[in-house]
Amino acid sequence: MGVLPYLVAGWVFLTGCYGLATSRNLIHAVGCLSVCQAGTYVLLLAVGYRHDATAPVFSDLKPGSRPVVDPLVQALTLTDVVVGATVTALLLALVVQISKRHGTVDPDELSELRG
Amino acid sequence: MSRRFRLWLVAVGGAGLAALFTAAALDLPAFGGDHHPYGDRAVHASLSRHTANVIASVNFDQRAFDTLGEMTILFAAVIGCGALLRQTRDEHRATPEPQEVARPVRRYALLVLPVALLTGLYVIAHGQLSPGGGFQGGVVAATSLHLLYLGADYRALERVRPVALYETGDAVATSAYVVTGLAALIGGSAFLANTLLPYGTFNTLSSGGTVPLLNAAVGMEVACAVVVLLARFLDQAVEIEEGNGT
Amino acid sequence: MDDLLPLLVAVPLLGAALLVAGGRLVPRPVAETVGCAVAATTAALALVLLLNSSPPFLEWAGGWTPVNGRSVGIVLIGDGPGLGMAALASLLTLAALAYSWHYFDEPPSGHAGSFPALLLLFQGGMCGFAIAGDLFNAFVWFELMGVAAYALTGHRVEEARAVQGALTFAVVTSLGAYALLMGIGLLYARTGELGMHAIGRGLDAHGRPDALVLAAFVLVMTGLLVKAAAVPFHFWLPDAHAVAPTPVCMLLSGVMVELGTFGVWRVYGTVFAGPGGVPAPEFERTLVTLGALAAVIGAVMCWYQRHIKRLLAYSTVAHTGLFLIGVGVLKPEADDGIALYLLGHAGVKAALFACAGILLDRYGSVDEHALHGRARELKGVAVLFTLGGLGLAGLPPFGTALGKSVTEEAVGGPLTVLYVAASAVTAAAVLRVAGRVFLGLGPKPADGTGSGYETTGSGERPETRHRLSRIPDTMTAVPAVLVAGSLAVGVVPGFAKVVAHSVNETGSAGVAASAHWTPAGVLLGLLSTLLAGVLALLAVTRPKTFAAPDRALWLRRLQSGHVGDYVAWVLVGATVLGALTLPGLLGG
Amino acid sequence: MNGWILAAAVILAGGVGATVWGVATGPLRRRVVAQNLCTAFACPALLLLSQGYDRPSYVDLALVLALLGPVGTLVFARLLADELADDPPSAWGLTYAAAAVGALVVPAVCVAAGPSRAMAKLLFVGVLLIGGNVVASRALSGGFPEARHG
Amino acid sequence: MADAVIVVALLLVAASATAAVAARDPVRQALVLSVLGVVLAILFTVLQAPDVALSQLAVGSALTPLLLLLAVHKVRRRGRREGPRR
Known part of the structure; x- marks a missing residue:
């Protein structure tokens, strides 16, 4: 159990990279990039976890009564989710324009920039 | 480069990275350990400023400069999508046809819309009390608006949502977020410092000094940004057509 | 004074918000004036902060000053190099805004403010990254730079190439950013800190470097080297430059790529330089190897290009290689030399891109063969283009020559040969283009020489509404000012000393090294310029023997424009980075 | 040995695991139903976790999932109306099974929470969840008759 | 017991991430990404990060699938009108 979360994070990151490199459809590639990013969420939150601890949100909990997990990594991951959503939107906008101008979204058939 | 050569490259690169990452994972402190110095300091700092949700305190008070950057990224993406998905000269807008929707679905959509909002x-x-915050609430509110599109059709949504206003x-x-930060700077302390307003009593709506203000600013910004983003994509998918037809 | 540091980001952001809010109501010139004004204000603020940053500023954002040595806030470092890069970014943004004065044919759906707003956000992202003292804060500004650059690169959505180049740029840089974030996660797991200096102290306190330090080093450096376009992460740069609007190319090549190199220098100096980090000989071997590879591949590919913008993009890759070698040798003199070289290169490269933009808008093409002898009437642009080429070669009075000579002294014999060769070949390519396009020298190259496997750059539509019959003076004044700036870096007495002092104050613990003209440096500069001239002449008079592109075909086939290839190369590059750094950690 | 978390683990491993397998394989018709059932199983699991960790504030998660889960399925139903028109998915058995799981979990959690504002919130989440899933599966099986774009 | 549910959530995330990459067709991938969003939210709840779970739910359940499917809709509609889809 000790190292499983970190290995799952690495596995998700590398699977996303594999999908991104071997994709035959640019929308599928953008999906694989967001899978890559899910790997970073898992690693960050796994780093901040503490056994038998709860979330440091004291609306329904007396401060100091129970151990709490690390709030820092949660703030970092929150920023990362926002970045993920925006980069996905921008990439999809580019893919829509590529399909309009190239007539295809298969990277193998995009032949404009070579050499 | 042939597909086989690329697969071979991915295999070599992936294997190298996998080995490197596994070795690093073995050196990481055990999962669920107790050594979180920064986290403990953050909890203490958040409680000292009467902010119940420590993550909101980290986001909008201790590391508010990060959140300024995160909000700017969303703002840049909205302008970027506006520029990338604009209607070019060789395109025209076709009016979307009304879409009949089954009665229970329409009723459900129109019922859930106010609840989601x-x-x-x-x-x-x-945001600064229970789980949640400006970003999460903004996305939920913006998504609820689009129940009009899902439950009825795009024309109904367009009547309700003037894109220029949301932009x-x-x-x-x-x-507003930046001006709040500047006010703190002009008020003598540092940029984005939480020293302007009193911290109020713990676990109440007005606790936490400027955290609720920044939270509301980010909430409004995210809601408007998501509406404008979806508006750009919906226009492209539903309205903008090729060629210079009527 | 130091609490004004965050304003370097806040002012451009406020300006961009103002432009978007009011962009619909005001006519275009007003929107662009506001853009220029905000960019100029930020540049002035950056210069003021730079001038009195002798004891470097250390600003804690939000007023969270450390309590017995530890803080929860974000630290901003306002030292010479950081503020220097911020000032350079602001000045180049101002130049780009001035250059693009009512430049594009149609603002998006009547929204005049969106292009200047994106440029201001780009400037804010670059200034934020330059002064970031916190690793996660640097990641946030890295992403903002990226998002603004993707939208700007793909701005001409009617061009099929523009959107493809922008997408490969976006996917590769985003993957680099996520690798950087994984590295930050590992470093935070070990040290429990996010400030760069704090992480460095945490690593030292932990003891000998191990696999985690190596993995964090590889992941963080992968993200930064993708931004710096070092080989084998460089493939996105020529594609992005061939398609981006010219003002954006000036920023991409002028300062954004250099910020990657600055990031490598900053992160190594603060995080990995201690006993707990990556030992110096490993870092030196890795960076010198990658830098040499980038210099050679950049120079060779630059020589065989006929698309002027891609040619300049490859020259940027070559110069990034030279910068990385200078950073890699870890000597104070080399750091000073690279700082001067970088400043001089930014001015010259931005000016060359501006001239290429003029050619594109005047003749609707950036293909060297198609433009053969057609630009004879653009006398002023010809002079500027040639001066730019000589600047790249390292002709003495230029800032690039001073920087190169100081660095060559520090890096020693064999690498000096590489410095002279790389700068000579890239400059020769530029001079060859100048000779053919502006003077019509040599036989008109037959159009069939291209092997069909290259982007020729002909048949591109001009970025302005229609071909410019007369070049507006803003488009010629900006490159002139930039070339003059590059000259000033080399000529103005004492400028080099100030730069050297500010770089050494933070870099290598105050070891006072001086940067000045040396006879050997001047000689090497003249040698590389001479070499460039000879090569250019040979290429122009006998195109068959020298410019036959099929010899380097296997290298050019790697630049395939396929996003999957580039991602595969990023993975391989990260593994190579780890392999190069591994021996020291095992043995040491 | 916290019973609530054990129950949540069972629902996660069984229900959500099945939906992940369902959405990854098989015809499009079955995948869309699996996506709908994923929220139907995930929401009760979140309620059980909230009770197991003794954190009433986690119920907000289940509330937002109960609200937006069916909306996500409506998105798929609306934009895939063409593909789904030829063989409309009609997995009413599975939908009612998932609704039954929800119907079992919500009262159990309400009893544990005791009569208070929290119980009202839990009931509200239960109603939203079951109503949303039924309407979503109704939308999947032909909620958008004419499949013209718009 | 808390560890058991963490292991279950981790395995679910790994499985759905692999499925998301293996689904080559964008429509099928959008469905799997929607399920991946929900499973990630459950993992974040189990790791005691409700704020992040809430934002993942908000983004992953309705916003990302809508963006993906609108992009697919635009790409498919262009392709279909120009004769058989290659």
Whole structure:
């Protein structure tokens, strides 16, 4: 159990990279990039976890009564989710324009920039 | 480069990275350990400023400069999508046809819309108390608006949602966040410092000094940004057509 | 004074918000004036902060000053190099805004403010990254730079190439950013800190470097080297430059790529330089190897290009290689030399891109063969383009020559040969283009020489509404000012000393090294310029023997424009980075 | 040995695991139903976790999932109306099974929470969840008759 | 017991991430990404990060699938009108 979360994070990151490199459809590639990013969420939150601890949100909990997990990594991951959503939107906008101008979204058939 | 050569490259690169990452994972402190010095300091700092949700305190008080950057990224993406998905000279707009929707689905959509909107606003308002915050509530509120599109059709949504207003709202909310930061600087302490307002009593809506203000600014900015983003994509998918037809 | 540091980001952001809010109501010139004004204000603020940053500023954002040595806030470092890069970014943004004065044919759906707003956000992202003292804060500004650059690169959505180049740029840089974030996660797991200096102290306190330090080093450096376009992460740069609007190319090549190199220098100096980090010989071997590879591949590919913008992009890759070698040798003199070289290169490269933009808008093409002898009437642009080429070669009075000579002294014999060769070949390519396009020298190259496997750059539509019959003076004044700036870096007495002092104050613990003209440096500069001239002449008079592109075909086939290839190369590059750094950690 | 978390683990492993397998394989018709059932199983699991961790504030998660889960399925139903028109998915058995799981979990959690504002919130989440899933599966099986774009 | 549910959530995330990459067709991938969003939210709840779970739910359940499917809709509609889809 000790190292499983970190290995799952690495596995998700590398699977996303594999999908991104071997994709035959640019929308599928953008999906694989967001899978890559899910790997970073898992690693960050796994780093901040503490056994038998709860979330440091004291609306329904007396401060100091129970151990709490690390709030820092949660703030970092929150920023990362926002970045993920925006980069996905921008990439999809580019893919829509590529399909309009190239007539295809298969990277193998995009032949404009070579050499 | 042939597909086989690329697969071979991915195999070599992936294997190298996998080995490297596994070795690093073995050196990481055990999962669920107790050594979180920065986290403990953050909890203490958040409680000292009467902010119940420590993550909101980290986001809008201790590391508010990060959140300024995160909000700017969303703002830049909205302008970027506006520029990338604009209607070019060789395109025209076709009016979307009305779409008949089954009765229970329409009723469900029109019923859930206000509930989702209220939940979004509730999540923004209680950002610095219970789980949630400006970002989460903004997205829920913006998504609820699009129930009009899902439950009825795009024309119904367009009547309710003037995109120019939301884009201006996005810009105003972004400048509100920056102006709050500047006010703290002019008020003698540092940029984005939480020293302007009293911290109020713990676990109440007005606790946490400027955290609720920044939270509301981010909530409004995210809601407007998501509406404008979806508006750009919906226009492209539903309205903008090729060629210079009528 | 130091609490004004965050304003370097806040002012451009406020300006961009103002432009978007009011962009619909005001006519275009007003929107662009506001853009220029905000960019100029930020540049002035950056210069003021730079001038009195002798004891470097250390600003804690939000007023969270450390309590017995530890803080929860974000630290901003306002030292010479950081503020220097911020000032350079602001000045180049101002130049780009001035250059693009009512430049594009149609603002998006009547929204005049969106292009200047994106440029301001780009400037804010670059200034934020330059002064970031916190690793996660640097990641946030890295992403903002990226998002603004993707939208700007793909701005001409009617061009099929523009959107493809922008997408490969976006996917590769985003993957680099996520690798950087994984590295930050590992470093935070070990040290429990996010400030760069704090992480460095945490690593030292932990003891000998191990696999985690190596993995964090590889992941963080992968993200930064993708931004710096070092080989084998460089493939996105020529594609992005061939398609981006010219003002954006000036920023991409002028300062954004250099910020990657600055990031490598900053992160190594603060995080990995201690006993707990990556030992110096490993870092030196890795960076010198990658830098040499980038210099050679950049120079060779630059020589065989006929698309002027891609040619300049490859020259940027070559110069990034030279910068990385200078940073890699870890000597104070080399750091000073690279700082001067970088400043000089930014001015010259931005000016060359501006001239290429003029050619594109005047003749609707950036293909060297198609433009053969057609630009004779653009006398002023010809002079500027040639001066730019000589600047790249390292002709003495230029800032690039001073920087190169100081660095060559520090890096020693064999690498000096590489410095002279790389700068000579890239400059020769530029001079060859100048000779053919502006003077019509040599036989008109037959159009069939291209092997069909290259982007020729002909048949591109001009970025302005229609071909410019007369070049507006803003488009000629900006490159002139930039070339003059590059000259000033080399000529103005004492400028080099100030730069050297500010770089050494933070870099290598105050070891006072001086940067000045040396006879050997001047000689090497003249040698590389001479070499460039000879090569250019040979290429122009006998195109068959020298410019036959099929010899380097296997290298050019790697630049395939396929996003999957580039991602595969990023993975391989990260593994190579780890392999190069591994021996020291095992043995040491 | 916290019973609530054990129950949540069972629902996660069984229900959500099945939906992940369902959405990854098989015809489009079955994948869309699996996506709908994923929220139907995830929401009760979140309620059980909230009770198991003794954190009433986690119920907000289940509330937002109960609200937006069916909306996500409506998105798929609306934009895939063409593909789904030829063989409309009609997995009413599975939908009612998932609704039954929800119907079992919500009262159990309400009893544990005791009569208070929290119980009202839990009931509200239960109603939203079951109503949303039924309407979503109704939308999947032909909620958008004419499949013209718009 | 808390560890058991963490292991279950981790395995679910790994499985759905692999499925998301293996689904080559964008429509099928959008469905799997929607399920991946929900499973990630459950993992974040189990790791005691409700704020992040809430934002993942908000983004992953309705916003990302809508963006993906609108992009697919635009790409498919262009392709279909120009004769058989290659």
